[in-house]
Amino acid sequence: MKMIEIKVEGMSCQHCVAAIENSVGKLSGVESVQVDLAKGTASVSYNEATLDRSSIEKEIEEQGYDVVSSS
Template identity: 45%
Template sequence: MTTETIKVEGMSCDHCKHAVESALTNLDGVSTADVNLDAGNVKVDYDDNKVSMTNMKEAIEDQGYDAK
């Protein structure tokens, strides 16, 4: 299991938090996603044999946020 923190721009409320967490946890290989609105990031635990950083960033961007 790998843990990474992804910077996410544009999140400001609980809806944003839920949208990003749901988009990530729906990916095969992501076990947890925990958004920190104050820090503007999401901590993700995932299996790097099943999902890539690119996949996760695309899932975030599909929700309308900028993943860095």
């Protein structure tokens, strides 16, 4: 499993947190998602054999948020 932290802009409430956690959590290969509203980050643990970082970032953007950077 690989763990990445993605900087996300545009989140303002718990609904935003839930939207990202639910949508990213449904992607095949994602083990866990934890969004920190105060820090503006999403930490995602996933299987690199079945999913890549760009797919996770795209899913966040499709929910209406901006991906700033990831590590």
